[in-house]
Every structure is written in structure tokens, then in C-alpha cells.
Amino acid sequence: MIIFTTLRSLTLLLGFASKSVLTKHNDSAWHGHLNPNSEAPEPFRPYYVPAGSQAFDNISPTITYSGVWTSATSKDYVNSTLKYTTAINASFTFTFSGTGVEWFGTTGPDHGVAQVYLDGQLLSKKVDEWDSVARVQQRIWAAYDFPRGKHQLKVVNIQPSNHSRHHAPRTGHRIDVDALVVIGNLASTTTPPRKLPRRSWSDDWRPPLTGRGLQGQWTLEQKGNTGVxxxxxxxxxxxxxxxVDKVEHNVATFEGHPAWAAIYDFSENQAYPIKISSNSFCAGGTFLSNGTFINVGGNPVVEDHTNSADFGDLNGLQGIRILQSCTQSGSPSDCVLYENADNIHLDSSRWYNTVTRIPDGSAMIVGGAHAGGWINNASTNNPTYEFYPPKGDGKSIQMSFLANTLHANLFPIVFTLADGRIFLAANQDAIIYDIGSKSEQTLPKIPNNVRITYPMAGTGVLLPLDPAKDYQSEVLICGGSTISDTMAGYDISSKTPASKQCSRLLLTDDGIKAGWSVEEMPDARLMPDAVLLPTGDVFIVNGAGSGISGYGNVANQIGASNAGNPVFTPVLYSPGAPTGSRFSSHGMPTSNIARLYHSVATLLPDGHVLVAGSNPNLDRSTVEYQTEYRVEHFSPPYMTMSRPSLTGTPSRLDYGQSFTVQLTLPAQADTKTLKVSLMDFGFVTHAVHANARLVYLELTISADQKTLTIKAPPNANIYPPGPGWIFIVIDDVPSTGQQVLIGSGANPPIQN
Ligand SMILES: [Cu+2]
Incomplete structure (x- = not known):
């Protein structure tokens, strides 16, 4: 089994990076050194009361203490007071009305272990407060999603810490309480009941029944929590x-501070916080040809406006974060987003950049702004691109298109086309860019004044590339808004309807001459996510029916959100169906979780779609629209049908290589419908699905239908070297995906 990020490939990457030109800093936005506070870090204090929550100090009459407790005072404590006990079996009980509760106190070398009960039931057997150093105002324990109403929390001091990582036996058995925070007690009286989603689409059209027919059902299940x-x-x-998130007060913690990145194990629905050093607020990302994942750009150090004295984060505007030690067998907690800002960083600062993997296997990092903010302007715009690993002198290269598309041009829609050139769309414009000649071919404007990039975010898809159609590239861009990009925030309404428009353009001479063809989704969507399925259909999910991306800008915000009217029902787009019958929400489940700004959706290897995120807030919030940690799984009908399977897929494929796999087909399967889909699930953020790709592979089935000979993509333009997934599809029912590395697996080119 191949592993996307190996230690070996990382070492090679670091090896070349330190020799390169990267140490030259020419951008004033970059501090040029590690955390300015790193020499004398302030003690980290995660105590934070999200909007809509209520804090109770330890002296509150709602808390009753049993056993021997001592009061202490210090300016380091919340409201300068704290209660502690060293008596085994001493306890405190807190009665509250809400849907969640957080317990804050100190941790340290003399601390022990507590048990936590909710409403008389043991919820946590062992809450260990031991730490190698003393820390104050720590979130010791928290739980959420209780039914609304009255609850009782009881915490009992049970024993000294005996954490297995500690070398010496622990004898301290202190536990303490500084403050308790109740979530959801205010919202219960102020939040109106959620309106049922609108269903404006026609329910009449059903997908044509082929072969054995589509007897399965779409299902939606909410399980798991991303922690960040x-x-x-x-x-x-x-x-x-x-x-990857931004620096904020997430529920999950890492080394005594809120976590900002995690590995999410979707087989066990579990998040494992991991190390990330610089602020990855609105960064881009890609895999490279050697399978290594990188995350690039971001935002400066978070300052006091988020109510935290010092998060300890580094400036991420020029950050390059390399995923390390993330094998499938090791502990996910050991994964690290490695950073070495002195030696490895972007040439220029980039917030809201898009990254595409190009045919030589390196990353092309496009656009962004020099500073965080909202809508772009000429003073913050970074109308350039650069490569990682760097090429030539490593300097950023000007691209007129990125200057001409102000103001709504952040997170441009970028795809590497099947001829190796680059498609870019931003605001109302689109081009094809030739890296070699640095030339731009102007494409027709997106019709009907629809803007399609941040903060009028639509979503883009490179439709499946098919050898039967000479791998002609065709793009589909859905959603966005006709709101002007020169209007002030206070003149924009969160109620202005988003666009229903999908614009589709075939990128051949004739196709460009014919121009964009326009279709309408059943629902208007800003910030939708378009997910390619192995069948070639496009699953469109998430987003808002009105407003504009971001938070804190428009006059009539909902909570802090600039957008409202969340769309709760996905729609399927079938690119090959006749015009007028391509959209269907037939049998599609409806969610009750708003997925607005900072939401994601992706295909998973077993063929279903994972949906997560939504956070139109400066910092974690529990008021509408809250910071969303819940994960949803949309399962297409094929998930419950009898599915084809394949074995013997090589872990790496050279271009044009033929290989033979063993095949098991469902009974009565129609082999004339057999397809092989090579897919890149991409990197998703801000409605941009960077590198998402589906290439149909040429195939020959044996007479006994037991083996299939498949041909890898012919060249690196059609599928830039890097990781992918192979599915076989019969009667529109896919197998599970098999992980492969396309190309030699070598590092992208390194220039000195
Ligand atoms: Cu953002």
C-alpha cells in the first residue's frame, strides 16, 4: 500500500529547499524570523467565553462543594478566584440549563485525576490534570450536544495521575475549578425555530434506469466531529x-492550546489534533508528484482582537507547511505540518491563494492578497504566481489577469487542462494561461453579470476527461452572485439572492467560439461545493441562498455571517444528460446543518461524500451561524447496491503503462457500461476544489470477464504526476477506490 507522505520524500524536499533561493526576503509583510515572541512566550490561556455562552465563576451559588476545598486568589485566575482540593472523593456539583458545559481550571505537576458525571451517569472515567508545567485558565474538560434543558455536572477527585507517558510515579492529587462555561443556555430562548428548506426544483425527472436499475436510496448520516x-x-x-483551520479557540486542543489542524480518521469518525505552527487562515494546498501534501499561504499572527493574549502562532502569510510522518499505520497524532520559515517559505505573501499541480509535478501557487481582509483591492492584491519548488530566480511572476479581475478575484478557480495549459476564472472573467510563453488567451466573460469568486464565491469543476472525446477539457462553474464588487459592505444585504447559474464552456476552438452555455440549478447558491463522483456525475452541496461570503461586513448580518438562507438539499448534475434534464434532487436527503462560509465537501475512497465545516465567525461561536464541527455523510444509492470490485492494482503507474487487475462484477452487469475512473479528490477550501479531476482510462475486458486490462493516462498533461484513486464503474455503480501514485513518484524538479 502506498503512503502519500513518506519520511523519505519529506527529507528530499527539505534537502533541496535549504539549498534554494528561498532565504531571500523581499516582502515587508514577512517578519523574516520565527515567532517574534518566541524568546519569552507568554503563558497560554485558553479561557474564552464564546458569544451566546455564559461563564460561572467558582464562587457561584450554582456550584456546591463536598469534602475539603480551599479558596485561593491570584490575578492569574478568572475573576482572581479559584477553589481546589487534594482530598480523594471530594467533589463539586454544578446545576445548569444548556446544551454544553466546559470546565476551566489549572493543570500542573501536582495535579491528579477526576471523574465526570452528567445527570448521574459516568461520562468521563479519567480526566487527567497532570502537566509537566503549571498552566492556568485551561479548558480541562468539555462536552456538548446535550438535549436542551436542565443538567447536573458532578466532578469527583479520584486518584493521583498515573499517565503512562510519565516516567516517575505521580503523587499529586489536586483538582481545582476556576470557572464553568455553559453553552446554549441563551440561544434556547432567542433562536427562532429553523425554517424548513425551500424545494423549488422539479421533482419529475428521474435518472434513466440502466442495466440493473438504480434500486438504492440516497442516505444522510451525521456522525463524527472534526474537533477543529x-x-x-x-x-x-x-x-x-x-x-486545516485558522488560529482560533477550537474545542480540540493540542499541547495546551486550541488545535488548528487535525487528522480526521473517517473510518472511525475521530479527529486527532496535530501540530501546525503558523496561521493557516485561508491557505491553499496540493499534493506534489512525490505524494507529499503541502499547505501554503495564510495570515499573520493572530492579535488581541480574538480575545486571546498570545496564541503562540507564527506569521503564515508566506507559510509552506509540509505534511510529515503521516503513514496509515502510525498514530495520526504523530503527523506534523512541518515548517521551517527561514528556509522554506513563499516568495510573496498570499492570503486566499489557489494552488494547482502542473504537469512537471510541482505546485503553481496563484494570486491571493498581501493581507487578510475581505474584498480585495489594488493595495492588497498580489497579481502574481510562483512555484513550489521554486523555478528560475524563485521570484513571483506577474499575471495581468489577476490585476484585471479586481475586486472579486480571491481564491481564483484554477485547473491544469489536458493540454498542460492552465484555466483560470475570477470575478466575471476567464483565461487560458500558457506557463512557457507567459501568455493569456482571453475567454468569453461569464454571462449575465454573475461573479464567481470570493466574496461572490461560486464553485468550479473540470468535467471528466475522456479518451473517447480526445480528452477535450470542459469546465462548469456554478453559483456566485451578481452583487457589485465595488459596493461598500454596509450597502450589501445578506438577503440579496445568490445566483442559480451554472456556466459551461468547452475549451476547444469551436467551444470557445460558441461561448458559455448557461443552465440553472434548482436553488441559488453562494459558496457551493461541487464534488465529482466516480460515475462522472457532479454532486453539488452546501452554500447560502443569499448574501456574500465572509463575516462582519454587511449591515444585516445573521450572527456574524454576511450570507443567509442556507441551502440544505444537494443536487446532482449529470454532464452527459440532455440539456434541461441534467439536475436532479430526486430522493436526495435534506440536512438541518447550515454549511456556509468555510465549509467543505469531498468524495471519500469508498464512494460517499463527506461534508464538514461552516464558520462565518472571527472566532469560535455558538450563536447562529455557529462554528460547526459535526460531520455529515451523504451516501449515493450505489453504496447499498451490489458493487463491482477489483484487486491487483499496482501502487504506482507510469504514463501509458498497461496493467491487469482481477475483476468481480455483480450478476447481470452490463459490461458495455464498464468505465475506469482515475480520480484526484483535490484539496477543498472556500468552494474551490483544487486539482479535483476525473480521467477515464482505456480498458479491455477479458472474454471470461474476470480480468481487466487498463491503460494508465498517456501523459502528465492529462493527469499531472501525483496521487490518485482508481474506481471501476459498471451500470453507474462504482467499486471502492484503489490508491495509486501516477508517474515516477520522483520529487518535482528542483533548480539551484
Ligand atoms: Cu476564509
């Missing part, structure tokens, strides 16, 4: 994905 808000998401193995 899922702003950015990429599948890295058969069971794991990486989740």
Missing part, C-alpha cells in the same frame, strides 16, 4: 484526511 473547524480538507489515505 473544517475550513480546508484533503483525503490523504484510505482512512485519513487532513483538516
Amino acid at each position: 473547524s473544517a475550513m480546508q480538507f484533503a483525503v490523504i489515505s484510505e482512512t485519513r484526511a487532513i483538516v
Whole structure:
């Protein structure tokens, strides 16, 4: 089994990076050194009361103490007071009304272990407060999603810590309580009941029944919790994905501070916080030809406006974060987003950049802004691109298109086309870019004044590339808004309807001459996610029916959200169906979780779609629209049908290589419908599915239908070297995906 990020490939990457030109800093936005506070870090204090929550100090009459407790005072404690006990079996009881509760106190070398009960039931057997150093105002324990109403929390001091990682036996058995925070007690009286979603689409059309027919059902299941808000998401193995957020007060913690990145194991629905050093707020990402995942760009150090004295994060505007030690067998907690800012960083600062993998296997990092903010402007715009590993002198290269598409041009839609050139769309414009000649071919404007990139975010798909159609590239862009990009925030309404428009363009001479063809989704969507399925259909999910991306800008925000009217029902787009009958929400389940700004959706290797995130807030919030940690799984009908399977897929494929796999087909399967889909699930953030790709592979089935000979893609333009997944599909029912590395597996080219 291949592993996307190996230690070997990482070492090679670091090896070349330190020799390269990367140490030259010419951008004033970059501090040029590690954390300015790293020499004398302030003690980290995660105590934070999200909006809509209520804090109770330890002296509150709602808390009763039993056994021997001592009061202490210090300016380091919340409201300068704290209660502690060293008596075994001493306890405190807190009665509250809400849907969640958080317990804050100190941790340290003299601390022990507590048990936590909720409403008389043991919820946590062992809450260990031991730490190698003393820390104050720590979130010791928290739980959420209780039924609304009255609850009782009881915490009992049970024993000294005996954590297995500690070398010496622990004898301290202190536990303490500084403050308790109740979630959801205010929202219960102020949040109106959620309206049922609108269903404006026609329910009449059903997908044509082929072969054995589509007897399965779509299902939706909510399970799992990402721990950190899922702003950015990429599948890295058969069971794991990486989740990257910004620096904020997430529920999950890492080394005594809120976590900002995690490995999410979707086989066990479990998040494992991991190390990330610089602020990855609205970064881009890709895999490279050697399978290594990188995350690039972001935002400066978070300052006091998020109510935290010092998060300890580094400036991420020029950050390059390399995923390390993330094998499928090791502990996910050992994964690290490696950073070495002195030696490995972008040439220029980039917030809201898009990254595409190009045919030589390196990353082309496009656009972004020099500073965080909202809508782009000429003083923050970074109308350039650069490569990682760097090429030539490593300097950023000007691209007129990125200057001409102000103001709504952040997170441009970028695809590497089947001829090796680059498609870019931003605001109302689109081009094809030739890296070699640095030339731009202007494409027709997106029709009907629809803007399609941040903060009028639509979503783009490179439709499946098919050898039967000479791998002609065709793009589909759905959603967005006609709101002007020069209007001030206070003149924009969260109620202005988003666009229903999907624009489709075939990127051949004739196709470009014919121009964009326009179709309408059943629902208007801003910030939708378009997910390619192995069948070639496009699953469109998430987003808002009105408003504009971001938070805190428009006059009539909902909570802090600039957008409203969440769309709760996905729609399927079948590119090959006749015009007028391509959209269907037939049998599609409806969610009750709003997925607005900072949401994601991706295909998983077993063929279903994972949906996560939504956080239109400066910092974690529990008021509408809250910071969303819950994960949903949309399962297409094929998940419950009898499915084809394949074995013997090589872990690596050279271009044009033929290989033979063993095949098991469902009874009465129609082999004339057999397809092989090579897929890149991409890196998703801000409605951009960077590198998402489906290439049909040429195939020959044996007479006994037991083996299939498949031909790898002919060249690196059609599928740039890097990781992928192979599915066989028969009667529109796919197998599970088999992980492969396309190309030699070598590092992308390194220039000195
Ligand atoms: Cu963002």
C-alpha cells in the first residue's frame, strides 16, 4: 500500500529547499524570523467565553462543594478566584440549563485525576490534570450536544495521575475549578425555530434506469466531529484526511492550546489534533508528484482582537507547511505540518491563494492578497504566481489577469487542462494561461453579470476527461452572485439572492467560439461545493441562498455571517444528460446543518461524500451561524447496491503503462457500461476544489470477464504526476477506490 507522505520524500524536499533561493526576503509583510515572541512566550490561556455562552465563576451559588476545598486568589485566575482540593472523593456539583458545559481550571505537576458525571451517569472515567508545567485558565474538560434543558455536572477527585507517558510515579492529587462555561443556555430562548428548506426544483425527472436499475436510496448520516473547524480538507489515505483551520479557540486542543489542524480518521469518525505552527487562515494546498501534501499561504499572527493574549502562532502569510510522518499505520497524532520559515517559505505573501499541480509535478501557487481582509483591492492584491519548488530566480511572476479581475478575484478557480495549459476564472472573467510563453488567451466573460469568486464565491469543476472525446477539457462553474464588487459592505444585504447559474464552456476552438452555455440549478447558491463522483456525475452541496461570503461586513448580518438562507438539499448534475434534464434532487436527503462560509465537501475512497465545516465567525461561536464541527455523510444509492470490485492494482503507474487487475462484477452487469475512473479528490477550501479531476482510462475486458486490462493516462498533461484513486464503474455503480501514485513518484524538479 502506498503512503502519500513518506519520511523519505519529506527529507528530499527539505534537502533541496535549504539549498534554494528561498532565504531571500523581499516582502515587508514577512517578519523574516520565527515567532517574534518566541524568546519569552507568554503563558497560554485558553479561557474564552464564546458569544451566546455564559461563564460561572467558582464562587457561584450554582456550584456546591463536598469534602475539603480551599479558596485561593491570584490575578492569574478568572475573576482572581479559584477553589481546589487534594482530598480523594471530594467533589463539586454544578446545576445548569444548556446544551454544553466546559470546565476551566489549572493543570500542573501536582495535579491528579477526576471523574465526570452528567445527570448521574459516568461520562468521563479519567480526566487527567497532570502537566509537566503549571498552566492556568485551561479548558480541562468539555462536552456538548446535550438535549436542551436542565443538567447536573458532578466532578469527583479520584486518584493521583498515573499517565503512562510519565516516567516517575505521580503523587499529586489536586483538582481545582476556576470557572464553568455553559453553552446554549441563551440561544434556547432567542433562536427562532429553523425554517424548513425551500424545494423549488422539479421533482419529475428521474435518472434513466440502466442495466440493473438504480434500486438504492440516497442516505444522510451525521456522525463524527472534526474537533477543529473544517475550513480546508484533503483525503490523504484510505482512512485519513487532513483538516486545516485558522488560529482560533477550537474545542480540540493540542499541547495546551486550541488545535488548528487535525487528522480526521473517517473510518472511525475521530479527529486527532496535530501540530501546525503558523496561521493557516485561508491557505491553499496540493499534493506534489512525490505524494507529499503541502499547505501554503495564510495570515499573520493572530492579535488581541480574538480575545486571546498570545496564541503562540507564527506569521503564515508566506507559510509552506509540509505534511510529515503521516503513514496509515502510525498514530495520526504523530503527523506534523512541518515548517521551517527561514528556509522554506513563499516568495510573496498570499492570503486566499489557489494552488494547482502542473504537469512537471510541482505546485503553481496563484494570486491571493498581501493581507487578510475581505474584498480585495489594488493595495492588497498580489497579481502574481510562483512555484513550489521554486523555478528560475524563485521570484513571483506577474499575471495581468489577476490585476484585471479586481475586486472579486480571491481564491481564483484554477485547473491544469489536458493540454498542460492552465484555466483560470475570477470575478466575471476567464483565461487560458500558457506557463512557457507567459501568455493569456482571453475567454468569453461569464454571462449575465454573475461573479464567481470570493466574496461572490461560486464553485468550479473540470468535467471528466475522456479518451473517447480526445480528452477535450470542459469546465462548469456554478453559483456566485451578481452583487457589485465595488459596493461598500454596509450597502450589501445578506438577503440579496445568490445566483442559480451554472456556466459551461468547452475549451476547444469551436467551444470557445460558441461561448458559455448557461443552465440553472434548482436553488441559488453562494459558496457551493461541487464534488465529482466516480460515475462522472457532479454532486453539488452546501452554500447560502443569499448574501456574500465572509463575516462582519454587511449591515444585516445573521450572527456574524454576511450570507443567509442556507441551502440544505444537494443536487446532482449529470454532464452527459440532455440539456434541461441534467439536475436532479430526486430522493436526495435534506440536512438541518447550515454549511456556509468555510465549509467543505469531498468524495471519500469508498464512494460517499463527506461534508464538514461552516464558520462565518472571527472566532469560535455558538450563536447562529455557529462554528460547526459535526460531520455529515451523504451516501449515493450505489453504496447499498451490489458493487463491482477489483484487486491487483499496482501502487504506482507510469504514463501509458498497461496493467491487469482481477475483476468481480455483480450478476447481470452490463459490461458495455464498464468505465475506469482515475480520480484526484483535490484539496477543498472556500468552494474551490483544487486539482479535483476525473480521467477515464482505456480498458479491455477479458472474454471470461474476470480480468481487466487498463491503460494508465498517456501523459502528465492529462493527469499531472501525483496521487490518485482508481474506481471501476459498471451500470453507474462504482467499486471502492484503489490508491495509486501516477508517474515516477520522483520529487518535482528542483533548480539551484
Ligand atoms: Cu476564509
